[in-house]
Amino acid sequence: MKTSAFLYPWDVNGDPEAAHRTAALGVGQVTLASAYHSTRALTPRHPRHRIVTARHAAVLYPADARWEGRELRPWAAGDWAPGDAYGEAAEALSAAGLEVHTWVVLAHNSRLGEEHPDTSVVNAYGDRYPWAPCIAQPATRAYLVALAAEAAVRPGARGTELESLGWYGLAHLHAHDKTAGVGLGDAGQYLMSLCFCGSCRTGYEEQGLDAGELAATVRAALEPVWRGAPSDGGWTGVEKLLGEARAAATRAWRDERARTLQEAAVTAVRAAAPDGFQVLLHADPVSYHCGANAGVDPAHILSVADGVVVPCTGGADRLAPFAREHREGAVLAANFTVVSGMGGSPGTLERDARAAADLGAGELRLYHAGLASDGDLDAVRAALAAL
Template structure:
């Protein structure tokens, strides 16, 4: 199975041994960040630093003239990835014989929410989520589509992986996160992720829902969960808490909004890319799920993109709905965490890959070559050699 490892530019730039070390793992490809959110990252082998603090969401290359005069625009990185950090790393990795694909994070941007609060998701209580742009707003959609095209199609890249191309919600490791006091399952997360910005309020209205009444219904539905009632999870629980009609209306609005954004972004990337450029989306097969792997309809997304990257940290089950589409030549990549300190199991990589293949995976994605310890990387090397 073809395998690709995720990498940040700061894992490579300034470390002349990094490209050969990554190639020696046995991967065929790297998925290299070109637009990324704020983070604090460990670099356990770098000769100059051990911790990189990316202070805000940024493009890791020089943005072009398309952004001149626009209110919503990407920001350059600071000293954690100066200049064309992506390009420098990409050239070094290609020099080691690795195929380079871009890794583009889209609707996850705390700086955008801080500078332009009106762009953020607003929950039923009126709280804004500054890390989560509302993907229904026309200006935000235009920004995301143009960012996808620019950040995906970098010189020498053979393809891209678009992350967070859909709804983001409550669940997010934001600064020192203190939101785990009440255990929200799928239903609670969905209700707390519903947006009530002016555009979304109009969207609900077009589907027969009064936005004020709907927001009140969401707050009422959540009240038992705040008091400690169990969240049964799943769509049936959302319907039970909110009512079948309102639940269906919210999902119809959100599904259509995400689907049309995904279509527009993929089309923009294809228009900017050379022939044969591969476009994948990080995705979950349950359409109402939110986050870095937003929910999609498997049949639809495989008719739009060349394939998907599917989270498999909890097992390979999410692969099946994509594999069942039996779409010829579609990439169904199983994303496996190989950093033991982050809950990964690099020692069981070969077995995990075999289970993923049984569920329809055609490729592997390994998270993350820069964050992993030496022991983790050795386990990856052994696991890939056993495949």
């Protein structure tokens, strides 16, 4: 199985052994971040540092002239990835015999929400989610499509993986997160992720809903949940809380906005890319799900992109809806966390990879070669050798 490991440029730059150490794992490809959100990352083997703090979402290369005159534009990285950090790392990895693909984070950007608060998702209570750009807003969509094309098609890259190309919602890894006191469940997460910005209010009205009444219905439906009542899981739980007609109308609006954004972004990337450039999405097969693995309709996305990267840590069941489409030549990559401290299980990677292959996966993704301990990487090396 073709296998790619995720890396950040700061895992490679300044460490003369990093590229060869990655190649020695047995992978043939690296998925290298070119546009990324804010993070605090461990670098356990780097000769100069152990912790890298990326203070805001940034492009990890010099942005070009396409952004001149635009209000919404990407930010340059600070000292954690200066200059063309992506290009420097990509060159080292290529010299070690690795194929390099870009890793592009799109609708996940806290700095965008802080400096342009009107771009953010607004929940039914009027709270803004600064990490979550609303993908229904025309200016935000234009920004994301332009960013996808620029950040994906970097010199020498053979393909790209687009993360967060869809709705982001309440769920978000945050440095000081304290939102787990009430178990929202799948249905509650959906209600708390519904956006009520001006664009979305208009969209709901186009679906025959009164946006004010919808927001009031969401608040009323969640009131028992705040008092400790269980939130039923799955779409039937959403229908129970909102009513079938309201639930269907919200999903119709949100699914259409996500699908057309995905189409536009993939089209823009292909227009900028050389022939044979591969375009994959990090994806969840349930279209109303939010987050880094964007909710998609499997049949639709496999008619748009070259394939998907699917989260499989803890179980590979999410592969099945994509595999059932039987799209000729489509890439179905199973993504496994191989960092034990982040809930991964590198010791079972061989078994898990074989199970994923049985469910239709033809490729593997390993998250994350820069964050993993030496022991985790030893286990990965052994698993890939056995495969």
